[in-house]
Amino acid sequence: MAFWDKHAETLPRDKLEELQVKRLKDTVARCRKSIFYRNRLKDVDESQFSKPEDVSRLPFTTKNNLRMNYDFGLVTVPRDEIVRMHSSSGTTGKATVIFHSRTDIETWADLVARCIVMTGAGKADVFQNIISYGMFTGGLGLHYGAEKVGMLTIPSGVGNTKRQIQLMQDFNTTVFHATPSYILYVSEVMVQEGFDPREFDLRIGFVGAEPHSEQTRQRIEDIYDIDAFNSYGMSELNGPGVAFECEEKNGMHLWEDQYLLEVVDPDNGEVLAPGEEGELVVTTLGREAMPLLRYRTGDLARIVDDGEKCSCGRTHVRISRIKGRCDDMLIVRGVNLYPSQIEDVLMSFPEVATTYQIILEREGSLDSLIVRVELYPKMFDGDLRKLRELESDIVKSIQDEIVVRPRIEFQEPGSLPRSEGKAVRVVDMRGEM
Ligand code: ADP
Ligand code: ZN
Numbered sequence: 001m002a003f004w005d006k007h008a009e010t011l012p013r014d015k016l017e018e019l020q021v022k023r024l025k026d027t028v029a030r031c032r033k034s035i036f037y038r039n040r041l042k043d044v045d046e047s048q049f050s051k052p053e054d055v056s057r058l059p060f061t062t063k064n065n066l067r068m069n070y071d072f073g074l075v076t077v078p079r080d081e082i083v084r085m086h087s088s089s090g091t092t093g094k095a096t097v098i099f100h101s102r103t104d105i106e107t108w109a110d111l112v113a114r115c116i117v118m119t120g121a122g123k124a125d126v127f128q129n130i131i132s133y134g135m136f137t138g139g140l141g142l143h144y145g146a147e148k149v150g151m152l153t154i155p156s157g158v159g160n161t162k163r164q165i166q167l168m169q170d171f172n173t174t175v176f177h178a179t180p181s182y183i184l185y186v187s188e189v190m191v192q193e194g195f196d197p198r199e200f201d202l203r204i205g206f207v208g209a210e211p212h213s214e215q216t217r218q219r220i221e222d223i224y225d226i227d228a229f230n231s232y233g234m235s236e237l238n239g240p241g242v243a244f245e246c247e248e249k250n251g252m253h254l255w256e257d258q259y260l261l262e263v264v265d266p267d268n269g270e271v272l273a274p275g276e277e278g279e280l281v282v283t284t285l286g287r288e289a290m291p292l293l294r295y296r297t298g299d300l301a302r303i304v305d306d307g308e309k310c311s312c313g314r315t316h317v318r319i320s321r322i323k324g325r326c327d328d329m330l331i332v333r334g335v336n337l338y339p340s341q342i343e344d345v346l347m348s349f350p351e352v353a354t355t356y357q358i359i360l361e362r363e364g365s366l367d368s369l370i371v372r373v374e375l376y377p378k379m380f381d382g383d384l385r386k387l388r389e390l391e392s393d394i395v396k397s398i399q400d401e402i403v404v405r406p407r408i409e410f411q412e413p414g415s416l417p418r419s420e421g422k423a424v425r426v427v428d429m430r431g432e433m
Contacts, residue, residue: 001247001312004117004149005110008257009314016315020052020260023285028058031291033076036069055260055283056271060294066096066236075099077289087135088235091422092298092327095135098235101289105144108238111255112145115244118253118312119229121175121204123150128171130164130178130186131209132421133157137239138209142177145241151175158182158420161189172201177231177240180212180220181423184354187223188414198225206231208240210422211324211340215347219354232322236295237282243319248311251304251318258286261317262294263303266326275305279326280319298325300338330426332360332367337402339425342371345397351379351390355416360428367430369406371398374413 003009011019028046031037040059048054066074075082084100100108121127127146133139133155146153156167158178164186167173176183183205187197202224207217208231220228232252233242242259243252254261259282263272266279280297304318324338331337339358346352353374361368373394379387391408399405417424 002117002120002122003313004114009114009118009253009316011257011315013315016256017052019257020285021049021054023257024052024055024260024283025049027283027285027287027291028293030076030288031293034074034290036065036073037293052260053271055262055294058283058293060269060281060296061292062296063092063096063236063298067094070094071097072099074290074292076291077101082289085135086137086140086235086239089136089422092325096236098238099289100238103288104238104290107258107286108141108241109144109148111238111241111258112141113148114255115231115241116142116145116149116151116175116206118244118246118314119204119206119227120247121149121151125151125174125204126154126171126201127151127175127177128154128156128164128167128173130156130176130182131158136421137233137235138177141233141239141241142206161186162193165190165193165195168200168202174201175204175206176202177206177208179209179419179422180207180216181210181355181418182420183207183220184216184223185418188354197223200224202226204229206240206244208232211322211328211338211343213340213344213347214321215344219347230321232319234297234299236292236297237284238287242282246310246312246314250306250310251320253310253314253316254319256316258284260285261303261319263301264296266298266300274303277302277320277323298327300324300326328426330358330360330428332369332404335403337404341401342398342406343425345401346371346373346394348397349390349394351375352394353413355418356425357416358426360426360430362430369404370409371406372409372411372416374411374416377413379410380412 025046081101082099083102086098087095131138190197205226205228207228217228229245233240243254245252262281263278264281272278280299282295284291300323301320353376355374357372359370
């Protein structure tokens with residue numbers, strides 16, 4: 001079992017918590033230097049903090065706070081100590097900007113290096129970073145971590161899919177980083193071009209930046225004959241390197257020496273007990289240029305609370321797969337559901353190809369849920385009975401999962417829109433009718 005920073009990664013819980021309290025106090029003190037936090041912390045006395053849970057005495061920070069204090073409102077260092085700016089993708093509105101000092105960039109690369117080594121990847125690997133570079137943090141985030149580990153790093157970015165495949169072939173890529181939707185698309189192009197995705201030298205994939213189900217991970221693993229590891233992060237908390245799966249693939253370790261985690265009820269902000277599903281709230285513990293207190297990530301997950309220490313030896317908390325953003329929740333005929341629940345059902349059918357779309361329409365006063373599903377070409381061989389059976393099996397499985405009965409529309413392979421970045425799965429037309 002390989003470690004990048006064994007000492008930090010396996011710190012006994014009591015030592016880890018001690019470190020968290022110390023860093024939390026330092027972070028609060030540092031925050032007072034920003035225009036945004038100065039007033040908000042007037043009534044806080046961090047010298048009284050004695051345990052990590054004391055973080056709940058602090059006010060929350062929201063994406064909207066970041067937007068309203070655009071551009072430098074949360075910065076705590078002089079301008080000439082800032083060496084990099086990043087931005088979120090703007091999936092849910094105006095993008096937010098984040099600033100980093102030199103130390104911040106180094107710490108970030110170090111956390112990413114921990115993640116990479118934790119999956120069994122290392123110096124001897126050839127790493128193709130098939131994700132957007134630029135302001136989006138996925139590209140540079142993994143890039144710096146991979147170079148730190150010493151991998152041969154190919155900054156191929158997204159797009160130009162045939163070239164991606166050529167690079168994999170010519171340079172014997174062994175590890176890639178991509179969004180799950182794009183890497184599934186790459187496999188379709190491989191097949192069109194006459195390749196077998198399993199015949200490349202690939203052995204490990206880092207997949208993240210968007211919600212995906214366990215079934216989708218298994219799909220990716222089967223198609224490429226690799227191990228795929230879930231990677232979670234967001235620009236506000238640096239980017240990738242916040243939480244990542246270890247070789248056990250039983251939850252993502254979140255680096256608690258740098259991030260203090262709480263899970264709260266998204267409706268009222270109450271802290272939930274370990275194991276309950278809620279919104280992840282994170283306080284940065286080492287950031288210099290732009291520390292954040294109790295940042296409301298908007299992402300839903302739970303702490304893996306199986307009472308066991310992870311057998312990889314790491315002591316840092318594990319979080320479950322991200323179910324989606326709080327605002328990804330769809331209300332259909334009064335029922336709350338998440339697109340990831342539908343994805344999970346679809347991907348368990350081997351006949352279903354890799355792309356789907358959820359359409360919501362209003363028919364009279366009733367919502368209708370239409371799931372467009374691409375099937376593998378072999379399903380379009382004219383056997384209508386087989387298709388009808390599949391349709392009713394899918395309808396039943398989805399209804400069992402989410403209660404609402406969907407209408408299924410089968411599509412020819414390749415007919416639904418493909419994305420290079422984060423996939424757009426839901427088209428809600430209910431407001432337009
Ligand atoms: P934006 O919030 O505008 O999309 P980011 O590019 O910073 O900006 O994306 C971070 C968000 O992407 C996270 O808050 C989360 O919703 C999603 N995300 C990142 N990694 C994962 C993952 N492994 N699983 C599910 N969702 C993820
Ligand atoms: Zn582990």
